[in-house]
Structure formats: structure tokens, C-alpha cells
Amino acid sequence: MTTLPADAAPAWDEVERLAALRGYGVLDTEPEKAFDDIAQLAARICDAPIALVSLLDKERQWFKAEVGLGVRETPLSTSFCAHALLQETGMVIPDAIKDPRFDCNPLVTGEPHLRFYAGRLLTTPNGLPLGTLCVLDTEPRPEGLTDLQAMALETLAGQVMTQLELRRALRQRDESEDTTRRALAASDYIGAWDWDVVADRVAADERFAIMYGVDPALAVAGAPISTFMGHVHSEDTPRLQAEIQAAMDGDGTFVSEYRVAPPGQALRWILARGQVYFDREGAPVRFAGVSVDVTTRKQKDADLAAIASRLSESEARFRVLADAMPQMIWATTPTGFHDYYNARWYEFTGVPVGSTDGEGWNDMFHPDDQERAWERWRHSLATGDPYEIEYRLKHHSGVYRWTLGRAMPLRDETGEIVRWFGTCTDIDELKKLEQGRELVSQELSHRIKNIFAVVSALVALSARQYPEARAFAASLRTRINALARAHEFVRPHTETSRTTVGATTLHSFLTDLFTAYADETGAARVRVTGDDAVFDDQAATSVALLFHELATNAAKYGALSTREGRVELDTRRDGDRFILTWTETGGPPVEGPPTRGGFGSSLATLSVEGQLGGRLTRDWRAEGLRIVADLPATALSRRRAAEKQENRL
């Protein structure tokens, strides 16, 4: 039984050694001629019946090549070589029986009765022993190996390592090629080529051949480069040739995109990458690489380019249109960031292009309008309601001009706002006209009122010369004043004048008219109730004169002539009629209708029945006079009624 001495300390790490052995991928492989030849030669030169290329595994020794033994492996325990590993270079055992290490070894004591051993270590370049090249004999050799035999064994051991190295390199290369092949096989669109420049022979795989429309058998066997170049698109050929030449003249890196037109097939776009290899003189000898079919990608790129081009065309058209329009046009992102203004805007404002982007637009507004505009814009952004506002915009000349700003949102298929488009229209002229109209209207009104005042004054002045005419003049003046008052309520009003006058309705006019009859505390003595109405200029005279007369008479003879007297004036709409009821109470007792009709009563009747087309009735009740004026509902606003009629026709 051979045992390794307990105190033996190897200079290497067993785990490392085994790993290195595994790395050669040689264990349990088939015999190979190179190794068999070495074993044969060793046996011959050493004149030994047994020669082994022995590799020491964990539990066994395994023979890559063996001569004369008949087995491929033996257990480690009986191994001579295990001991050899512990020695520097080689081990020679002249007679095993006489060696205490081996005298009990079954291979010595029994078959095949081994007596002589000579082995040479097989070590990796790193110094890790893998096993031995050894020869064994059944006869002892006290003198050991001859010098020649020892030299031969040493040389042949070196050869074994060389072979193992080569085998390993080849194996690695095959593996990597295998990986590459598998990778290429996984993708349909990549082909590989290898061009022997000197011999002008391109070897390429099937995929490459198919891509280029070349018979795969031809490609695999190897064909001149012209076979493949022939199918490159004629427009791209010169450029491709130039790029190949550039790679060969330069550092050897090659990238190119070109079209191939295989006969009978669709055009393909190819992206090729490769590397040129040079000999010691710098001449190109080999050019290898891969080609990728990028037709789809190219198509997508082309589609994208077409879309982008159409978009930019459409954008260009929009801008041309926008710049041609007389209005200022602007656009914002959904969050209200202004990112576009047309030429008109910049012409009007005179600001540098881009300076009002974002929120700079607000600074162009009149300070008094800025807050109002912000609030309106924010509302539109939040709700999607169309934006509309009149404001003053700063013109490049320095003045502010009235402008109408409007904007609408643009929505996508889901209803989301994707853009706001807006316009600014210069309405300064219009506004001025409006203001002018307002002034004219005010002027007119003022003049009319003035005329009444002048006439009234004239009457008074004229009457001074005729004392007997005083009462007449006074009475006349009050009627004129009533007319003047009525006309203030009916003159055409604009926004501004309406606010200074207040409501221009029947009730407000009446209330104003009757303030002259208020009591000492200022409380009204004529109470106006019921449905209000609007009255126009055609009815103004009649309304004024009617109520003036009623009040004047009441003040002279009726309820308004006493402190406690009161009048209820109720106005009511009833179907197509408008009824006004004047009821006096608390005045002096009524004795019945007057014997003579006064001019005032005639005026009232004339107004109601003539001008307004209604009916006037007087009821001389004992507790107080009651007068009812029954008018057609349209009587007070005949003009408007006529307009309505016209519109309906």
C-alpha cells in the first residue's frame, strides 16, 4: 500500500491544481493521436514496455495515452506518479522492491510486477503539476535511464504540455466561435463574413449569403469579393468601395450603411461593421466583420422623417397663414404658457421676438386691466370656457389701444385641451366711436333739457310783464317741467349714462315726479305699487302730462291738498292691457263730478285716449277720487312693440 508521507508539504494548492487540470478539458476525453504518438515514442526510446501520459485527478490517475498497460485509469492509492508530484522535476525508481515507498504496492507485489519507473512532471506555465509522462518496466534498472533517454523524456513531457495548451486554445476558440454562431443563429438579420484580402476569397455564412442574394454554398466555400459587391446598389457602390479603402488605408475600423439589391428580391438596407487585419509590413491581409439588415429600421426612420416633414409643412403653412392675417394671433400650451405670437403681434407691440413668451404678455396690458385679464385667463384655463375680454394693449408708439382678446381651446380625441389659440383685435377706433356716440348722446340730452329750462325761463320772464298772467305762467311752467323730467327718462342711453340716471322705468319716473309732493319728513304721499313698465319717447309726453295733471289737481283740490291725504297709484299688467289706478284718500270730501271740465282734465283725457289709445274713467267717490287709465300693454313702448312685430314678420 503506497501512502503519501504524512509530512510531505506540496508547494502548490491542490484546489488550484485541480482547477487548472479541469481547465484543460482533457479528462475522460478520447485518445488523440498526438498524445498516443508521444507515449509510443517514449516507450521506444526508453525501451520500456509501458509508457503513460498520466494526469492526476482528485481520486484517481487518468491516462490520456497509454502503452502496454491496458487500462485508462487507476486509483490514486496505487499511483507511483502521486509521489512524483512531490518531487521537483522527475522521479526515477530503479527497483521498486527495494524502495520502502513502493515495496508493498500491489502493482509491484502482484501483476504486472512493476520494478522500474521513470517519470517527468507535466507542469502548467504557472508551475502547477498536472501529472507525468512516465515509462515503467517489469525489470529493474539499477543504472536508471541513459542521458539520451532522460533528455528524450524531458523533451516529450514538454511536448505533452504544448499539446495540452494547443488543445485548450483551440477548444476556447471553438467555444467562442460556437457562441458567436449561436448568437448569429438567434438573429435572422446578422450575417458574418471573412475576406482573405490576399487571396480575394470571402468566406461567409448562410445568412450573409442570403442577405446579399448569393448562393449560400458559394459563400460558405469562399468567393471573390466582387460576387458580393455585385449586388450592392449601384448608387452606393462607389461610396462603399471608398469606405473599404479608407479602412484599409487607416486604422482598419470599418462602418458603412448601404443598400443591396439581390436579384428578384426587395431592396435591403445593410449596416456593416468590420475590422481589417494587417501583416508586419502593414499590408491588409484579412478583413472580417458582420452585416446587419436594418431595412425595417430605415423604413421607420423614413416614415418618421415623412411625418416630421408633413408636420413641419403644416406648421409652416400655419405660420404663413397666421402671419398673413390682419389680427394678432397667439397660442399657448395647455397650462397657459404663451409660446407663439404671429407677426402682427410683434408689429403692434414692437417688442423683441420671444420677449413676451410665457407670462410676459400681461406686462403689455394697461396696469388697470392687468388683474382683470389675469383673472379671466385663469378662469378659462381652469374651466376650458372660451376667453374673451376687452382691454388696453400697449402699442409700440407708447399709447394704449383698446383691444378685444378672445381664445378657444383645441382638444384631442379624448377631450383633453392640448392648445389654446387666441386673437387680439384692435377695437380702438370702435371704442372711440362708441365713446363719441356717448358724448353726442349726452350732449343731445343736455341740450334738450336745456331747451326745456330755457323755454320755462322764457315763459316766466315773459309773464313778469303781465301780472295777470302769473297764474297761467306758473301752471304752464309746471307742465313744461314735467315734460322735461319725462324726457330724461326716455332719451337713448348708453352704458355710462344709464348708470348716472338709474332705472328708466315708469315707477322710477313716477317716484321722481312725486317727490315734490312729499311731506315735511320727506315721506312720499303718493305710493306707487304694482307691475313696473318701460316707456319710450313716444309715450313720454303723455305719461308726464297725465300724472302731472293728476298730481296737480290732487294738490289743489284733492288728497294732496291736506296733510293727511294720500294717493295710491297701482299699475298692473292684465293680459294685453296695462291698467293704472289712481286712488285718493284722506282729502276733503268729494261732492261729485265738477260742473265744468278744466283744461287739465281735458289734457289728461287727451293723453290717455288720444296719444296712448286707452280709456280714462273718473270715479268721484265720496272718500276720494279714483281714476282708472286702461291702456293697451304696448301703449307705453309702442316703438319696441313695432320692432318686435317687424322681427316676427
Added chain:
Amino acid sequence: MSARILIIEDEALVAMELRFVLEDLGYEIAGVCATAKAALDAVRETEVDLALVDIHLSDGATGIELGRRLGQEMGVTVLFMTANPGMVRDGVAGTIGVLSKPTDERAVQTAVDYALRRRQGQPVQYAPPGLQLFG
């Protein structure tokens, strides 16, 4: 001594009639002016207790500012007399109120009486009809 009243009105006939009415009532007329400037000059030159101011004068709608100045800065009691009472709807600082033109004698009499009483600090119980008081 009777109160001295300044009439500020650009319509000559209206001013003349008003003048007669006031003189009949026993008041003294300090002057008749058609522009704000003339009115200010008059007040500087002579004593004025009460001014009856029209809003629209020869030199434009200068009556409002004139009334304010006369009332606040020059110690004159001011009553507006105008066909556009709406223009002073919110009142004018330093002035008493506004009469709507066309007026009648009674309205003028009671309004002037009221204004002069106020000037003298006499308590007044009622506001005359037709006179819209400020404040």
C-alpha cells in the same frame, strides 16, 4: 343784511329768470357767472354766502369741481342746480345737495331757505321737496 347769492349758470335766460325769482324773495345777487374761472374770481372779489352752481358751464362740465372748491376751500355754501342730477349722485364733498332743473319758484325758495339756515347753523327739520341732499 340779506344773504348774497352767486348764480353760476351759462344759459342766459335761465340765469336771468333765477335772478328775478331770488330778488323777489329778498336776496341779494352777488353776481352771475358762466364759467368756473369767472365764478372763482367773483368769490375772491366779493362776499358770497350761497352759490347756485350748474354742472355744465361754458367751459365744460366744470361745475362739480367748482362747487367742491367753493364749498371746501372758500367758505361758500353750495347748491347744485342741474338737469343731470345723476352726475352728482354720489354727492360732492363740501356741498349741500342738488336741485333738478327745471325747477319751480317754490322749489328754489325752499331750497335756498334751507341752505341758508344750514349755513347759519340753525337746526332744520325737513329737507325741502325737490332738493336731493348729500350725505
